[in-house]
Amino acid sequence: MGQGVNFIKRSIEFSKELILAVLMALLFTFFIVSHNKIPTSSMVSTINVNDHILTTMIPYYYRDPAYGEIVVFKHEGPDKLESWVKRVIGLPGDEIDIREGNVYVNDVKIDESRYLAREGISDPYTGSNHVEFPYTVPENSYFLMGDNRTQSQDCRYIGAVSRDKIYGKGWIKIYPFNQISVLK
Known part of the structure; x- marks a missing residue:
């Protein structure tokens, strides 16, 4: 017994x-940390299709996103809520303009040389669903763009993203293993 x-x-x-x-x-x-598999080419060459990244939620518990950070946010897709990964280009109240393929924030051309393949590739979307430039980022919202500007569906198309939709900061690329690195 x-x-x-x-x-x-x-x-x-x-x-x-x-x-x-x-x-x-x-x-x-x-x-604290979540895992994301990247399904699209919108952030190439920083993050490639099928790369895996870790996202940390800790910074956004005590501060808001900053210029140049890679953020992960919830976007209402056709069938479900999806996680999208983009880079912060504009903060609340900023005026965003795109001229001759370059991005201007508050009438100052921003230096994107560390993450864009080349200059002059940032064009506004055309057609019925797009943002008109110059565009003022609404209060409590952020203007986000992919690093692969010719293949990224981003705020040029969907408009600014509300702060409450942004839940994490892209932190570390963990796969493929030979490319493990901190995201910048």
């Missing part, structure tokens, strides 16, 4: 430890 009771006690202890470990992992995933 003693052996059966010991087995039950060990099983209960193991179950408690397992449940605690699962809860800790869930809390970690929901509030």
Whole structure:
């Protein structure tokens, strides 16, 4: 009888430890770090199709996104809420303009040489669904663009993204393994 009771006690202890470990992992995933697989080429060459990144939520608990940061936000897709990854170009109240393929924030051409393949590739969208430039970023919103400007559906098309939709900062590229690096 003693052996059966010991087995039950060990099983209960193991179950408690397992449940605690699962809860800790869930809390970690929901509030500290998440994993994203990149499905599109909108951030090439910084982040390529099928790359995997870790996103940290910690910075945006105590501050807002800053110029040049890679952010992850929720966007209402055709069938579901999707996570999109883009770079912060404009903050609330900024005036964004695109002239001769270059981006201007508050009438100053921004230097994007560290993440764009070349200058002069940032064109506004044309057609019925697009943002008119110059564009003033609404209060509590951010203007985000992909690094692969010719292939990125971004704020030039969808308009500014509300702060409450931005949930994390792109932190580390973790796959492919030979390209592990901190995202800049």
